[in-house]
Structure formats: structure tokens, C-alpha cells
Amino acid sequence: xxxxxxxxxxxxxxxxxxxxxxxxxxxxxxxxxxxxxxxxxxxxxxxxxxxxxxxxxxxxxxxxxxxxxxxxxxxxxxxxxxxxxxxxxxxxxxxxxxxxxxxxxxxxxxxxxxxxxxxxxxxxxxxxxxxxxxxxxxxxxxxxxxxxxxxxxxxxxxxxxxxxxxxxxxxxxxxxxxxxxxxxxxxxxxxxxxxxxxxxxxxxxxxxxxxxxxxxxxxxxxxxxxxxxxxxxxxxxxxxxxxxxxxxxxxxxxxxxxxxxxxxxxxxxxxxxxxxxxxxxxxxxxxxxxxxxxxxxxxxxxxxxxxxxxxxxxxxxxxxxxxxxxxxxxxxxxxxxxxxxxxxxxxxxxxxxxxxxxxxxxxxxxxxxxxxxxxxxxxxxxxxxxxxxxxxxxxxxxxxxxxxxxxxxxxxxxxxxxxxxxxxxxxxxxxxxxxxxxxxxxxxxxxxxxxxxxxxxxxxxxxxxxxxxxx
Amino acid sequence: xxxxxxxxxxxxxxxxxxxxxxxxxxxxxxxxxxxxxxxxxxxxxxxxxxxxxxxxxxxxxxxxxxxxxxxxxxxxxxxxxxxxxxxxxxxxxxxxxxxxxxxxxxxxxxxxxxxxxxxxxxxxxxxxxxxxxxxxxxxxxxxxxxxxxxxxxxxxxxxxxxxxxxxxxxxxxxxxxxxxxxxxxxxxxxxxxxxxxxxxxxxxxxxxxxxxxxxxxxxxxxxxxxxxxxxxxxxxxxxxxxxxxxxxxxxxxxxxxxxxxxxxxxxxxxxxxxxxxxxxxxxxxxxxxxxxxxxxxxxxxxxxxxxxxxxxxxxxxxxxxxxxxxxxxxxxxxxxxxxxxxxxxxxxxxxxxxxxxxxxxxxxxxxxxxxxxxxxxxxxxxxxxxxxxxxxxxxxxxxxxxxxxxxxxxxxxxxxxxxxxxxxxxxxxxxxxxxxxxxxxxxxxxxxxxxxxxxxxxxxxxxxxxxxxxx
Numbered sequence: 001x002x003x004x005x006x007x008x009x010x011x012x013x014x015x016x017x018x019x020x021x022x023x024x025x026x027x028x029x030x031x032x033x034x035x036x037x038x039x040x041x042x043x044x045x046x047x048x049x050x051x052x053x054x055x056x057x058x059x060x061x062x063x064x065x066x067x068x069x070x071x072x073x074x075x076x077x078x079x080x081x082x083x084x085x086x087x088x089x090x091x092x093x094x095x096x097x098x099x100x101x102x103x104x105x106x107x108x109x110x111x112x113x114x115x116x117x118x119x120x121x122x123x124x125x126x127x128x129x130x131x132x133x134x135x136x137x138x139x140x141x142x143x144x145x146x147x148x149x150x151x152x153x154x155x156x157x158x159x160x161x162x163x164x165x166x167x168x169x170x171x172x173x174x175x176x177x178x179x180x181x182x183x184x185x186x187x188x189x190x191x192x193x194x195x196x197x198x199x200x201x202x203x204x205x206x207x208x209x210x211x212x213x214x215x216x217x218x219x220x221x222x223x224x225x226x227x228x229x230x231x232x233x234x235x236x237x238x239x240x241x242x243x244x245x246x247x248x249x250x251x252x253x254x255x256x257x258x259x260x261x262x263x264x265x266x267x268x269x270x271x272x273x274x275x276x277x278x279x280x281x282x283x284x285x286x287x288x289x290x291x292x293x294x295x296x297x298x299x300x301x302x303x304x305x306x307x308x309x310x311x312x313x314x315x316x317x318x319x320x321x322x323x324x325x326x327x328x329x330x331x332x333x334x335x336x337x338x339x340x341x342x343x344x345x346x347x348x349x350x351x352x353x354x355x356x357x358x359x360x361x362x363x364x365x366x367x368x369x370x371x372x373x374x375x376x377x378x379x380x381x382x383x384x385x386x387x388x389x390x391x392x393x394x395x396x397x398x399x400x401x402x403x404x405x406x407x408x409x410x411x412x413x414x415x416x417x418x419x420x421x422x423x424x425x426x427x428x429x430x431x432x433x434x435x436x437x438x439x440x441x442x443x444x445x446x447x448x449x450x451x452x453x454x455x456x457x458x459x460x461x462x463x464x465x466x467x468x469x470x471x
Numbered sequence: 472x473x474x475x476x477x478x479x480x481x482x483x484x485x486x487x488x489x490x491x492x493x494x495x496x497x498x499x500x501x502x503x504x505x506x507x508x509x510x511x512x513x514x515x516x517x518x519x520x521x522x523x524x525x526x527x528x529x530x531x532x533x534x535x536x537x538x539x540x541x542x543x544x545x546x547x548x549x550x551x552x553x554x555x556x557x558x559x560x561x562x563x564x565x566x567x568x569x570x571x572x573x574x575x576x577x578x579x580x581x582x583x584x585x586x587x588x589x590x591x592x593x594x595x596x597x598x599x600x601x602x603x604x605x606x607x608x609x610x611x612x613x614x615x616x617x618x619x620x621x622x623x624x625x626x627x628x629x630x631x632x633x634x635x636x637x638x639x640x641x642x643x644x645x646x647x648x649x650x651x652x653x654x655x656x657x658x659x660x661x662x663x664x665x666x667x668x669x670x671x672x673x674x675x676x677x678x679x680x681x682x683x684x685x686x687x688x689x690x691x692x693x694x695x696x697x698x699x700x701x702x703x704x705x706x707x708x709x710x711x712x713x714x715x716x717x718x719x720x721x722x723x724x725x726x727x728x729x730x731x732x733x734x735x736x737x738x739x740x741x742x743x744x745x746x747x748x749x750x751x752x753x754x755x756x757x758x759x760x761x762x763x764x765x766x767x768x769x770x771x772x773x774x775x776x777x778x779x780x781x782x783x784x785x786x787x788x789x790x791x792x793x794x795x796x797x798x799x800x801x802x803x804x805x806x807x808x809x810x811x812x813x814x815x816x817x818x819x820x821x822x823x824x825x826x827x828x829x830x831x832x833x834x835x836x837x838x839x840x841x842x843x844x845x846x847x848x849x850x851x852x853x854x855x856x857x858x859x860x861x862x863x864x865x866x867x868x869x870x871x872x873x874x875x876x877x878x879x880x881x882x883x884x885x886x887x888x889x890x891x892x893x894x895x896x897x898x899x900x901x902x903x904x905x906x907x908x909x910x911x912x913x914x915x916x917x918x919x920x921x922x923x924x925x926x927x928x929x930x931x932x933x934x935x936x937x938x939x940x941x942x
Contacts, residue, residue, distance in 0.1 A: 180915065186894065188895065189895035195918055218715045244689045245762065249720035293717030294717075294718070294769060350657050385578075429661065442662075443662060451666070
């Protein structure tokens, strides 16, 4: 017979002390309510282990007693991986493991515990004269363990990679409490299977990441940033290729934003000034790294070349930090600004870069057919082929009725286009509980079988984040 | 009762036809003899499937009949992963799967089958105006499947990563003949466990890679290359940090070479001219990418800064292609030149970059204590913390006696230093059969348990490259 919530709480108090167990419904709210308020299950308890040993102790007990454990970081995930699915699980919050164990700029590595807030990791790196180049909208609350478990991306993937590429090694507690010590500061290590990359992005279903060694980079001297008018996603793609040819790996970000985003932000007073040169159907936000040994001007020269090739018609290059900040705010407020316009239907998708224009054209056509008056707001990481393909409801529509009527049909239509172009139905945000059924439909069946076999091998009783990702 | 070699050969002919089965001892030699001639087992047969379906058919049969299968590419591996351990296995050569399925520079991806020779992959990329940046000494015979299965590195890992980072997706035949289709051209895809990175570097023990989607990069306009005199590995490390600060990700290669390497190569007429500026105990070979939008001169400016800081005393910047080629030949002949000087004891190790000077100092001291007169030749990828820590026998020593007397003791001494600095006993070359016992001694025991669990989950009868990596 499964343990009751009271029995679970009592056993956890026995293991880690009452300071590390939360059962009060009010206090549990912070752990249960996720950003988009889509998932509404309770939990048997929340446990907040103060040490890696305490995590091990909890897992040893949970494994013996078949109690589901949900690892949680900053609770910023968008697919429900970090909140309960069944209601009888225990949330294991890593927030007390918030120590930066070491920063070694000479070796180019920082070892941070799972509970370190991403922004604090940035600060620790900068204090040592280095950079940890992973920036997310949620960096003020997202924690390293969750960032890695979801293989988070962000705006500088183009130059530095996802969380996976920025991680050298991890330490993790396995389902039965064993501790895997894979921390290292090595750029090359061919001694066995790539367990690090298996744990990164596994959404806590294979082990609980307790610490990670993260890559540090030299701080750039400066950036060169521009907001460029482009006539279409095709023109943006050509401009992207030109930039890659001319500046290679210095290209830090290449983000696409539709005019409607500017419109909404100006209307709602979200920008203190218009950051663009002139009106344009699309804008590309381009950001280059400039190291100490390079003169400024590469971006200007590249944009002049693009003018000469008639790829672009107008552009603003940020002259001062305030301008650069405004350009980035324009990009970063794209998600938030949509909420000011009522309901929106969202897709976090990727395709091969060359297929981005087709994705946007075909997805827009399909959406407008389904829901006349719907407002497409596709934006995001064009340089990674990763578009947040969002749609705001028609002006004046009723949010609830809009979602009820169109949510499902829109998903089906957009994913059809994505899959036809060899794309991914979850580029950044993961599977969690939101996309479990979708994954079963679209993933290579042999890949699913391999994933299940690995899951069973590492978590035979299925207690790690039960039901997530694989169902 | 296990099948006899004759039964195995007959069954294979049944499956894939006699054109795809080799049993003649003479003809099998090419598959059995590996580069360093350290492993001397026979095989039941060699099978050379002409299609992915034929690989599946062979594996389905092998799994049912418990016949060990050794996937083989260009047979260039240095740790015996691609040749038999027991003598009753079948070598499955992928060399007939040598088609480049597609090259798409707009999407930045090339799909190549496992049997494509690395140099042919380079050519296909270049013909399309792009670059596949993985260069190895063995690129004229190494094949993509082996390059990926061993997670090969090479001289440009600093800027582009190992084979793992250069691979977007793989297609692989599993132990029981199922086909995993993980080919894609996506920079971001968070739909499940990272199976690609599990198969890359698994040395054919989890599946047989039959094709891969590989990242393409824009061709640089040019390179800037210099050979710089550095007084010590410490000075080289400081110079490396200065370069990273000034040119960031444009730093393509940073290789360390000891004076003895120049000495040997000049003595044996391996260089048509001395590529160095003047005599120095150590040299750093520095290579920068220059894209079309950047003026030349970054390397010169950086070296001037290094002079000003008294980090370096002399340097030659390559003015013409011939000079650059000679500098690179000097580096690339480092392995070969040692064989002109009799026996040598080799270690392919890595440490955190900051520990490279200590590794070289402590390793050299330990070696000279064990074998007076021994000649240390540590060289390699300083920027990756990856040193080929080799030792040539004392002048005039007897090669066989030298190896018999010192091989084991030297390994123990060098690995002790490596492990003390948190390093890896196999940075590039892998485990194969050469380092199975070593791996058991030095690897985190929980990591080994996880690896075994994954192996059993994906290859329950242990027929994929039996005995390799995990023993």
C-alpha cells in the first residue's frame, strides 16, 4: 500500500529534519504554482535538503518506498517538468544547495551547486573577470540545476551553445541515492559514455543534478549591436548568412522580430523611445562580440556590404550603452508584451535555419485559415532556427473563448509545418508534462524505445520525476 | 554451442551475399592490422554490408545467434577498439556506406554515411563553399563512423569542438537490428534524452553509426599563423590567456611544441627549412581565423602586446602560405618524428588548462627518475589542456629492452600526475581494449555502474564490440 502524505512527511522529517520539510498548504504554493499556471496538482510534501548527502538520504528512502520525487530549481520551467503530475509526489527543491564551490578563470571553469541562481552565477564569473554566457529572461530566479536539466538556451546560443555545451561535467544523485561524480574541468575526456550529456536535458528523470562545472569565457571588451530593417524572413536569412561569412563566431545573437512587436510595446509604453531606424515589416537584432584586440566597426562594415547587396534598407547601430539596452529590451519584452494583448497561443519550435522563412509563411497561412483575424507574432533566435511562433488573439476577442476554440487546432497546424520541414516541436522548453503525448506522436519510435530502456536501467522503480517526458 | 567460423561465414553469405563477406586470411589482414600493431587477434569473418538495410540484417542475425560484431571504419584507431579482442568476432566494415547524402550550406549541415573518408567530407564541404572543421593526422583514411564513435578531436577543437560538438544527429543500427533515425539539421531540439551524444564516443558498443548530420561552417577568408618562442609552459599558458582575451573564438589552434621536436625533424630532414624565428626551449603554434569582414593584423597586434608584457621574446608570423604550411607540418610531424628516434612511450592525457605546466614539470621529473636519459617530448593541444605526453628512449638504447623495462612504470607515473590534477587518462584516443583495465581503476565507480546499466539496456546480449571499453 502506498504511503500516505502524513507518513511521507514523517519519514522525510526523520531523514533530514523538520527544517527541511514543508507540508503547510500555503507554504507549498510557491513550489506548486508555475509561471503559466497551467498545472494544478498538489504534492505529498516539499523537501529542501541542505546538503548533497541529504539529497542522497532522501533518494535512498524514496527508492525503497517507491515514492515519486520531483527535482525542482527556480520553478521557472514552462512545460510542467518541475511540478507534480499525480499529486502524491514529493517536490525536492535544490534551492539550499546554492554555493559556488570554485571559480578558476585560468582553467576556464566555475563549479556551482544546483541551487545557484543563474544571475548569481553570472555575477560570480564577472567578479573573477570572466563570463558565463547563458542569458535567459528568467535568469533572476532560474537555478543552475533546472537550467541544465532543461538544457536551457537563450539569446547567445549562436556563439556559445545551449546549457549542454556550456557544461563540462555534473555531479548527480541517482534514483537509489548513489552519487555520480562527473565534475571536471576538462575540454577533452574520452573515457567512456557521455553521461554528462545524458543527465543534462533529462528533466530530472535520470538523476538529480546537484552541482556542475561550467565553462567560463573571457569577458569581451565590448559589443556591437544593431537593429536592422529587413523586408522579410528571406531577407533576414540572407543577412544572417552574410554576417556569418564576415564575422564568423563573433556573431553573438541574430534575433528576428516582427513589426507587431514594436507596435504593441510602443502602445503599452514598454519602451522609452522607438529603437528602430524607421518602420519595417521585420527587424533583425544583431549582436557582435568585440574582444580587446579588435577595432570597432565590423558590424558597420558588414551592414554597408548588406546595403550594397540590397539586402537591407535601413538600420540603427547602437552608439551608446543606453541604445543597446533599449534594443535588447525590445527583444526581451516580446514575450511579456503579448500578455498585454490578451490570450496567445505559443509554439517553441525549431527548423533547419534555411527553412525559417517557409515555416513562418506556411505557419502564418495555416493559422489565418483556422482563426481569421489572429495576429501572428513569430520572433526569436533566427540564427538557431528557433522561432517562438506565437499568435495573439484577434483584437477584441474573448481570451477564454479564443483559447478554447483554437488552441488545439493551432498546435496541430503549426506542428505539421514544423515536422514537414524536419523541425523540433520543443526547441528550448522541453517536454515536461505538457508535451508527453505530443512526443509519443512525433518522435522516432526507436528513439522512444531507447529512452525507455535507459530510463528503466537508471531508475528501475520509476521514482524520478514520474510520468514526465516519457509518460 | 557457439557457431564455428565456417558457420558464421555461411550465414553471413546467406544474409548479404558472398561479395560482402571476407574470410580469406590474406584479405582479412587489412582489417586486422591496426596502425601501431599492438593487437594480434584473428576474426571469424569480415562483413562489408553495402547498405544500411544490410547492416540491420547482419545485426538481427548476430543478436539472435550471440555473435560478437566489431564495427570498423578506416581502421586508424589507436586503442584497438576496431579490431578483435577474443578472435571469434565478426568485423563489420562500414566502408561501402560512403555516400554523402546531402550538403546544405544554407542550413549549415552535411549528411554523410559512416564510410565516408574524412578528407572526402572536407572536399564535399569545400566544393559547396563551406567547411567541416575537423582535422586529424589520419584524415586520409579515417572514416566518419569511426571519427564519431571515437569522438575524435584534432587541431581545431579550441574553436569548433570535438567530433561530438560537430555532430547534429546520427543514424544508427542497434544491437538487434532496429534503426535509430536521429538525423537532423537542428541547432536546438529539446525533445528527449541526448541519444546522439551517447552514441558518439561509445566506440560502437551501443550501436553502429551508419550516417551523421555534420555541422558546416563558413569558409574563413584566411588564417593568421605564427610560431612563437616561449620560455616555458607557464609562459605559453600566459600567452594563451592573452590570446583568448584579445581574439576570443577566432583562436583556432594553440599548440605547444618542445625544442626537441624541431631538433629531431631537422636532423632527419623532415623540414625543408627551420620554421622558427630563433632557438627556444618551447614553441607555441598559434592559428587565428580571419573572416572576410576583418582586416589582417590581429595576430601581429596580439604578439606585440605579448612582447610588451615580456611574455615572449621572439616570433615568426607566416607571410605566405608556404610558411604557414611549414609551421603546421612541424606540428603535424611531431608524432611521426619520434618513430625515427626509436621506441617511445606515449600518453594521450588532458588536465584543466591551468595545470598543463605542472603536468609537464611533474611528469618530466617522475620520468627522469624512472629512466635516466629518457627524452620527454610533450606536445599538443595546449589550448584544450590535452598533451600528448610522449617520451623517446635514451639515445642509443635498445627499443625492445627500453619498452620492456619502462613502459608500465612510466604509465603509472604519468597517470598518477594526471589524476592528481583532475585529468583524463584518455583525452582523445578512447579506451578500446588498450585501456579497459586502466578505466576500471581510475573512473568514478558510479559512472562505471551507470555505463554498464546503459550497455545492458541497449545491448542485452553484449554482442556489440564485446569486451571493449567496459571489459
